Amino acid sequence: MVSALPLTLAGATLRRRGKVLVGPVDLKLGERGVTVVIGPNGSGKTSLLRMMHGLQRVAAGSVTWSLPDTEARRRQAYVFQQPIALRRSVLANLVFPLRLHGMPRAQATAMARTAASRFDLTAKLEQSAPSLSGGEMQRLALARALIATPEILFADEPCAALDGSATRQIESHLVEAAASGTRLVMATHDMGQARRIADDVIFLLHGRIHETGPATAFFDGPDTAEARAFLRGDIVD
Numbered sequence: 001m002v003s004a005l006p007l008t009l010a011g012a013t014l015r016r017r018g019k020v021l022v023g024p025v026d027l028k029l030g031e032r033g034v035t036v037v038i039g040p041n042g043s044g045k046t047s048l049l050r051m052m053h054g055l056q057r058v059a060a061g062s063v064t065w066s067l068p069d070t071e072a073r074r075r076q077a078y079v080f081q082q083p084i085a086l087r088r089s090v091l092a093n094l095v096f097p098l099r100l101h102g103m104p105r106a107q108a109t110a111m112a113r114t115a116a117s118r119f120d121l122t123a124k125l126e127q128s129a130p131s132l133s134g135g136e137m138q139r140l141a142l143a144r145a146l147i148a149t150p151e152i153l154f155a156d157e158p159c160a161a162l163d164g165s166a167t168r169q170i171e172s173h174l175v176e177a178a179a180s181g182t183r184l185v186m187a188t189h190d191m192g193q194a195r196r197i198a199d200d201v202i203f204l205l206h207g208r209i210h211e212t213g214p215a216t217a218f219f220d221g222p223d224t225a226e227a228r229a230f231l232r233g234d235i236v237d
Ligand SMILES: Nc1ncnc2c1ncn2[C@@H]1O[C@H](COP(=O)(O)OP(=O)(O)OP(=O)(O)O)[C@@H](O)[C@H]1O
Pocket: 016, 021, 039, 040, 041, 042, 043, 044, 045, 046, 047, 048
């Protein structure tokens, strides 16, 4: 299968009411691996992910996939910080994206049940999705995002509101998806999590990439004073 990756950002800039939220950003995302986006509050992590996913149109520069946009869009999934679900059963939420991809109902239902089992949601299949706990809801959001095997998954702080054991579950699903070939781009505030799962890091400051590189080198000895301060836990603004 021809890949939608690499994804290339060239001078990509996002503006709101005349103010630059992100950019200009130059970046190339290859076909494999886990890229973790870090940076202080308001540095533009969410905006960068949304811009890459095409949820927000660039004001300048370009965001280019290796396939036409309509095809590239079908190969992507996005998990929001606040998980969203249809006001329907867990099963219906899992079936929905498969039906969007044109899969027959019986096959989609069988696949949804398999995904529910992998994500420990079998007992919840008939439950209304909005009544799930935070951890269950994020597991559902991730199961739904991964069910059609996206080539790339954008995840915006997927563990932000979760406790340790729920975080561990989500992380293991993310790592498993990446090992199976899904390209992962994730924003997080949790430096322990970033160290655990990142192959490479993008450190944002004021909407710009301040430093980027392989995770081990970044965490062992960042090049910039701002990244060193950020990793020490100092306030960087
Ligand atoms: N729709 C919008 N209109 C105006 N400003 C916005 C909009 N969305 C985001 N911003 C601003 O853009 C900047 C970047 O926000 P963004 O949410 O991308 O940062 P972040 O690094 O994800 O922050 P946090 O860590 O707090 O989640 C912030 O100053 C924010 O106030």
